[in-house]
Amino acid sequence: MSISVIIPTCNESLRIGRLVDFMSTFGGDLVKEIIVVDALATNDNTLAQVPQGKAIGIKSEATCRAVQMNEGARQATGDILYFVHADVFPPKSYARDIFRSLSKDIDYGFFSYEFNSKNRLLKINSYFTRFPNLFTGGGDQTFFIRTSLFKTMGGFNEEVIMMEDFELYKRLKRAKLKCQIINNPVLVSARKYENNSYLKVNFINLVTMILFKLGFPLERLKRFYSTALK
Template structure:
């Protein structure tokens, strides 16, 4: 079984697009989808019905790491897939995951493109198909054997920002074999709707640099919120 874990905070609009797509792609595979709602989710996301494979979990504490860990703990699958609600999977999503694991990898990520055509966004996306300082970000959709995830201790719930990079750092330390699948996910560009391209990229670079230098998670989060205009718009994507 493959367990898709979707951390969500007021993502009903995106979930209404994502869940039918996952249901369609899951045909012929043994898949469950765990939508892990944040403690203060307020948009009635759990009212989306009609999908037997989907289960909703409500978290008692805040934080995306908390949400993903809860999903992982209750997942029945041997493979865990951590997918953001505003990221859309490609047609061969599940076969790519299955093939990657069967070929001797314990984990993997996907390359991606943005949902908006732009020279600069295309330039950003081009780096996701190869190893770079940004490898391991949540938009790349980590998939991993559940046994390996548990050996690594799951996501660090004290890492309130960049929990995905922190987890990937531990993966690298323990030399977990992984592969970047070159089959693009479609990632939302909503962050760029309220912030300029330069602002977002300089902020991302600064946060990654400070993370690598060991800046405390709470300070990273405060800096992120100070530099980028929030909230991002939650717009559905065409599939």
């Protein structure tokens, strides 16, 4: 088996080079390729910063993470797809962890995560990411799945303009497929909490999740979220 890493980006020129180098170095021979899919509407040179080697840079047809990740999946040739946001760093053993998980009859999964902050309240948030909960399935946890299963499920729903990862997770749960949360944390940027506040981010996240589950129109939900948080 081999892994195709897929990284959707939008104005991430300052981060992408370091992340791609990290994924390549610690993925080793288990990682076949790293596909960076940059959003259509960007104002930086993200793709120019993608290192040579295993990495492939693609300009997306849209500025929509679901579309970008599906485009990356169509280009992928690995047996496993691993979706990673540009502002996170998986554990160094990520490739071995994924292989071990999928060798145990697991169909797909996520990693727990922790923030790059010493804030004790954020450590509480991090602790609960190792357990299934209301927020399981978000992109910060990163997401791995067998390529064949991803295709069978139809990939990400491109009509879902935000929270596309939660929507796919809902379909996977409904299909009663086996999932594992690997308790080896991904390192996540705390910039959203630093730019706002702990209580505000948690409150907005909770309201957004409830409205999403109630079927609130996604265009309006996206405007609400973008306006509420810096």
